[in-house]
Amino acid sequence: MFDYGISSPCVLSLEETATSTGSQNVALLRDPTPLPTRFLHPIWLVFVSTVLLGSACQSQPAPKRELGYKDSFRPVKKGEASQLPKTLKTSKMTWIAGHSVQGRPIEVQSYGESENCLLILATIHGNEFAGTPLMKKFAKVLKAQPELTRDWTLVIVPVVNPDGFAAKKRRNARGVDLNRNFPAGNYKSKGSKDKGPLSEPESQVIDGLLKKYKPQFILSFHQAANLLDYDGPGKELAERLAAVCPLKVSRMGARPGSLGSYAGIELKIPIITVELPGKASRMSEETLWKNYGGLLLEALKTR
Numbered sequence: 001m002f003d004y005g006i007s008s009p010c011v012l013s014l015e016e017t018a019t020s021t022g023s024q025n026v027a028l029l030r031d032p033t034p035l036p037t038r039f040l041h042p043i044w045l046v047f048v049s050t051v052l053l054g055s056a057c058q059s060q061p062a063p064k065r066e067l068g069y070k071d072s073f074r075p076v077k078k079g080e081a082s083q084l085p086k087t088l089k090t091s092k093m094t095w096i097a098g099h100s101v102q103g104r105p106i107e108v109q110s111y112g113e114s115e116n117c118l119l120i121l122a123t124i125h126g127n128e129f130a131g132t133p134l135m136k137k138f139a140k141v142l143k144a145q146p147e148l149t150r151d152w153t154l155v156i157v158p159v160v161n162p163d164g165f166a167a168k169k170r171r172n173a174r175g176v177d178l179n180r181n182f183p184a185g186n187y188k189s190k191g192s193k194d195k196g197p198l199s200e201p202e203s204q205v206i207d208g209l210l211k212k213y214k215p216q217f218i219l220s221f222h223q224a225a226n227l228l229d230y231d232g233p234g235k236e237l238a239e240r241l242a243a244v245c246p247l248k249v250s251r252m253g254a255r256p257g258s259l260g261s262y263a264g265i266e267l268k269i270p271i272i273t274v275e276l277p278g279k280a281s282r283m284s285e286e287t288l289w290k291n292y293g294g295l296l297l298e299a300l301k302t303r
């Protein structure tokens with residue numbers, strides 16, 4: 001899926017050239033050709049081309065390591081469980097809650113054994129993926145400090161839109177904006193081809209989690225407005241979270257068919273939209289945690 005290394009044709013040709021150079025070096029020692037002409041000898045041409053080829057390979061910038069969540073892209077096995085577990089009363093687990101349009105698994109992680117559920121979503125817009133490495137780091141912190149989930153069971157979806165994430169596109173593989181695909185009162189049809197709210201498997205997964213586990217509140221990570229927004233009864237929570245991170249509370253307004261409109265306004269679940277800045281896409285897990293980890297830890301202090 002992702003390109004981590006130097007392309008193999010380049011490596012191969014270098015190996016081949018090195019082998020032929022070794023055998024022809026012996027021939028060069030016995031070569032009776034006059035010295036100036038020797039520089040046109042095939043072995044020199046091979047040598048020069050090897051150096052040029054080598055420098056050409058080195059001059060290419062090293063491929064950038066993608067911010068990946070590789071486990072989310074393991075092949076889908078036939079019959080893989082897509083049912084939600086009946087109860088969250090297990091200390092920690094990961095399961096597949098459904099599949100994307102292109103068949104990628106939508107992984108859900110849970111931590112804690114409390115009755116109180118906090119739902120955290122990242123990368124519902126595939127090109128706003130900084131929340132995903134932040135969740136990866138958060139998972140490590142939760143594993144190291146299980147006491148953090150004493151009062152909460154966290155249900156985390158690190159990549160809501162795995163097809164958009166793979167393609168680095170906002171929408172899912174059918175071109176639907178998942179954050180406009182929820183059955184809110186303000187849902188707006190896109191015309192005759194619109195299949196209506198919850199037409200997409202990815203939004204159905206989120207709706208299933210809402211209905212099954214009835215979270216007390218929701219955090220949803222986006223980019224790149226660099227602010228904290230809330231829908232429904234989330235003002236106090238948003239202000240508390242803003243006090244411990246570089247984001248300020250600012251209302252963007254309820255978007256038609258958004259998760260904020262559905263969960264916050266219809267279902268009355270406080271929902272905080274965490275709009276990380278655009279540059280967060282280039283931040284390491286550690287930097288993301290340094291800047292925004294406090295927000296997550298503060299959320300766990302909610303009573």
Ligand SMILES: [Zn+2]
Nearest residue numbers: 125128222223
């Ligand atoms: Zn977004």
